[in-house]
Amino acid sequence: MTTILETKNVTKQYSGVAAVSDVSFAVKKGEVVGFVGLNGAGKSTTINMLLGFQRPSQGEVYLFGEKVTLPNAHKSHRRIGFATGDMSLFDDMTGEQYLAFVARSHGQKLRTETFTQLVDRFEPQLNKKLKTLSRGNKQKIALVAAFMMNPDLVILDEPSSGLDPLMQQHFLELVREATERGVTIFMSSHYLNEVVDVCSRILLIKKGKLVKDMPASELETTAGKLVRVTTKTKVMPPKTAELVERETRGEVQLLQFVFRGTAIRLQEWIGSLPQLQDLTVSDDSALAAFEDLYEEEAR
Amino acid sequence: MFTLLFKTIRDKRFFILGWSLGLAFLGFAMTAFYPSFNGGQIDELLTSLPPALEGLVGNLQDWRSLPGYVGSQIFDIRLPIFISILSILLAVSITVGEEDKGQLRTLVSLPLSRRRIVTGKWLAMVLLCLIASIAPLVGVEVGLLAIGETIDQMVLIRLGLFTWLLVTSLATVIFAIGLATGNRALTTGLGIILTIGSFLVSTFSQAVDWLKDYEWLSLFHYFPATDIAKGTIEWWNAVFYVVLLLLALVAVYLFFPRRDIKAE
Numbered sequence: 104m105t106t107i108l109e110t111k112n113v114t115k116q117y118s119g120v121a122a123v124s125d126v127s128f129a130v131k132k133g134e135v136v137g138f139v140g141l142n143g144a145g146k147s148t149t150i151n152m153l154l155g156f157q158r159p160s161q162g163e164v165y166l167f168g169e170k171v172t173l174p175n176a177h178k179s180h181r182r183i184g185f186a187t188g189d190m191s192l193f194d195d196m197t198g199e200q201y202l203a204f205v206a207r208s209h210g211q212k213l214r215t216e217t218f219t220q221l222v223d224r225f226e227p228q229l230n231k232k233l234k235t236l237s238r239g240n241k242q243k244i245a246l247v248a249a250f251m252m253n254p255d256l257v258i259l260d261e262p263s264s265g266l267d268p269l270m271q272q273h274f275l276e277l278v279r280e281a282t283e284r285g286v287t288i289f290m291s292s293h294y295l296n297e298v299v300d301v302c303s304r305i306l307l308i309k310k311g312k313l314v315k316d317m318p319a320s321e322l323e324t325t326a327g328k329l330v331r332v333t334t335k336t337k338v339m340p341p342k343t344a345e346l347v348e349r350e351t352r353g354e355v356q357l358l359q360f361v362f363r364g365t366a367i368r369l370q371e372w373i374g375s376l377p378q379l380q381d382l383t384v385s386d387d388s389a390l391a392a393f394e395d396l397y398e399e400e401a402r
Numbered sequence: 403m404f405t406l407l408f409k410t411i412r413d414k415r416f417f418i419l420g421w422s423l424g425l426a427f428l429g430f431a432m433t434a435f436y437p438s439f440n441g442g443q444i445d446e447l448l449t450s451l452p453p454a455l456e457g458l459v460g461n462l463q464d465w466r467s468l469p470g471y472v473g474s475q476i477f478d479i480r481l482p483i484f485i486s487i488l489s490i491l492l493a494v495s496i497t498v499g500e501e502d503k504g505q506l507r508t509l510v511s512l513p514l515s516r517r518r519i520v521t522g523k524w525l526a527m528v529l530l531c532l533i534a535s536i537a538p539l540v541g542v543e544v545g546l547l548a549i550g551e552t553i554d555q556m557v558l559i560r561l562g563l564f565t566w567l568l569v570t571s572l573a574t575v576i577f578a579i580g581l582a583t584g585n586r587a588l589t590t591g592l593g594i595i596l597t598i599g600s601f602l603v604s605t606f607s608q609a610v611d612w613l614k615d616y617e618w619l620s621l622f623h624y625f626p627a628t629d630i631a632k633g634t635i636e637w638w639n640a641v642f643y644v645v646l647l648l649l650a651l652v653a654v655y656l657f658f659p660r661r662d663i664k665a666e
Contacts, residue, residue, distance in 0.1 A: 156507055157665065173516070177516070180513040207405045208512040
């Protein structure tokens with residue numbers, strides 16, 4: 104499959120201090136890659152180098168097979184959509200004027216089918232000046248701008264911060280639909296559940312170093328499910344479960360544990376339960392799994 | 403390129419409107435004051451004023467004719483300092499000002515080459531400087547109507563042209579420093595040093611002997627407004643501004659495409 108984005112031993116130093124150190128990865132066409140790490144881990148610096156805002160101190164970046172240099176970076180931008188969670192838009196313009204400016208810079212007109220669909224989805228406030236909009240409403244404009252030119256690659260830096268939960272769901276739907284059309288997406292996010300939800304692969308960066316490159320399903324499995332069952336008879340949790348609580352309340356047994364395994368195995372175990380009274384299954388925080396991984400890599 | 407040119411002009415429309423009104427008022431008011439100065443008191447002033455103060459008030463002999471007065475009092479003494487402040491504010495705001503706000507990063511994320519960004523912004527700045535240079539001429543014309551006098555239109559056009567060359571070349575130098583370095587303190591500081599330095603050298607070289615040797619360092623030295631008002635024009639002065647402007651443009655085209663954009 105075609106490589107869309109690639110970094111080779113990329114390092115970025117500021118005043119002799121490495122913000123990103125020897126980072127190498129490649130993203131294939133159609134992949135949705137989550138780029139996760141704590142604040143200051145080097146996510147935004149890496150993205151700045153991918154887009155040609157900043158030059159790597161060492162190493163090389165390739166977009167669509169072409170080496171990115173600062174003077175020629177704009178050539179690939181025609182095929183890239185970009186948004187950040189706190190993107191500085193042109194405050195004196197209305198949302199519509201800004202989007203028209205973006206379209207003109209791509210040599211196109213604003214009123215396209217994709218634009219209309221995005222507006223229907225996010226319902227951005229197009230006629231108000233950007234400086235009067237809330238962060239969330241500005242963010243909707245930035246996301247419309249990132250996707251409206253039908254890009255082959257979308258690079259997103261904390262894209263849904265500032266969005267309300269409903270809009271966050273719209274955003275995730277948009278990412279899934281774009282992926283179905285073969286769009287490649289590279290996104291950093293603080294919301295790990297969001298990353299696990301839409302990404303096929305996760306890159307974990309810590310103190311400027313890439314410490315993990317894994318399928319997103321691995322983090323999902325690691326994260327596990329918090330299972331709470333109430334039965335009339337005493338039951339044993341699955342072998343791989345981590346017991347949280349076991350209690351007898353009158354005639355019923357209460358069992359709570361974290362299950363790390365596939366959904367099918369959990370389903371089989373639930374199916375085998377005699378006299379099941381109540382059942383709840385919720386996500387154990389992906390954050391906890393992320394923290395575990397982070398700590399593990401630090402050791 | 404035109405997309406960015408129109409955007410920059412649009413962004414700065416109120417800025418340039420305000421400054422143009424102010425500069426037009428300066429031209430109008432100073433012209434309208436002329437009849438008050440053109441009385442018998444001028445001879446008394448001529449004999450009593452120490453020559454060392456000529457740098458501050460201009461050569462009073464120039465006050466005897468309307469073109470000399472307009473050239474000296476508006477275009478030689480007052481306008482260069484005001485229009486230089488305008489050029490600093492304008493050039494700083496469309497370069498490091500936008501970069502500090504993160505808007506330059508947004509711009510660079512679009513499929514616009516860095517050279518196109520430079521060209522679009524610079525052309526917009528040149529047009530804005532042109533508007534600012536025309537404004538005092540309009541004021542002078544209205545002032546002339548008010549006092550019922552006339553001046554050779556070519557004189558005013560030449561004064562306007564040199565005002566434009568001065569403000570554009572100074573703005574281009576500051577613009578080049580801003581885009582080439584991305585450093586607000588350096589850009590503003592050098593802009594102010596250039597302006598105040600030029601003002602001080604031009605003003606006090608009349609009185610301070612050793613400063614005369616450094617007069618060529620002043621940007622205002624190449625805009626001899628009183629000579630232009632009298633009909634004498636040295637086109638080498640215009641060449642100086644054009645060369646300065648071109649050097650600054652070469653620097654910005656060389657350095658801006660190769661430097662990091664400030665991270666937010």
